[in-house]
Amino acid sequence: MPSNSSPEPGFAREHFALPRAPDGADAVYLAGNSLGAQPLAARRALLSAVDDQWARVGVAGWEESGWWTAPQRLGDRIAPLVGAAAGQVVVGDSTSVQLFGLLVAAARLRPERTVLLSDAGHFPTDRYLATSVARLTGLTLETGAPPAMAPD
Ligand SMILES: Cc1ncc(COP(=O)(O)O)c(C=O)c1O
Numbered sequence: 174m175p176s177n178s179s180p181e182p183g184f185a186r187e188h189f190a191l192p193r194a195p196d197g198a199d200a201v202y203l204a205g206n207s208l209g210a211q212p213l214a215a216r217r218a219l220l221s222a223v224d225d226q227w228a229r230v231g232v233a234g235w236e237e238s239g240w241w242t243a244p245q246r247l248g249d250r251i252a253p254l255v256g257a258a259a260g261q262v263v264v265g266d267s268t269s270v271q272l273f274g275l276l277v278a279a280a281r282l283r284p285e286r287t288v289l290l291s292d293a294g295h296f297p298t299d300r301y302l303a304t305s306v307a308r309l310t311g312l313t314l315e316t317g318a319p320p321a322m323a324p325d
Pocket of ligand 1: 268
């Protein structure tokens with residue numbers, strides 16, 4: 174019997190648009206990498222941004238609709254989920270765009286460093302990015318084995 178703090182499985186189904194099985198039946202959708210199930214609230218928020226903000230006020234939306242501060246505002250809402258404090262999480266571009274900016278910034282902050290260390294187990298696009306950043310910043314890319322998993 175579930176405790177009061179454990180919701181029943183499927184308690185949130187009604188909040189998502191869930192792809193169906195090829196035969197049209199309900200399906201269990203477990204993909205969470207890159208594109209998880211669509212939260213219905215995301216659709217509403219996107220439509221609101223397009224129809225109620227962009228269409229109504231145009232470029233003034235950066236101020237009036239709070240677009241400038243959205244990365245910090247959303248980051249503060251996500252922060253407790255990852256154990257961070259307000260002001261420590263920022264929402265931004267795609268993983269690849271963010272990682273590219275982060276690696277270039279890190280390289281430029283420590284110009285005395287000569288090596289960009291990666292591991293062979295990284296996501297393919299992360300490895301391509303590391304190669305490009307190393308070339309761009311004059312670092313030598315070294316790839317090691319992924320760290321061993323800590324025993325349970
Ligand atoms: C570890 C990792 N790096 C990079 C990516 C690529 O993300 P994006 O397409 O947002 O750049 C993904 C996507 O799943 C990922 O899981």
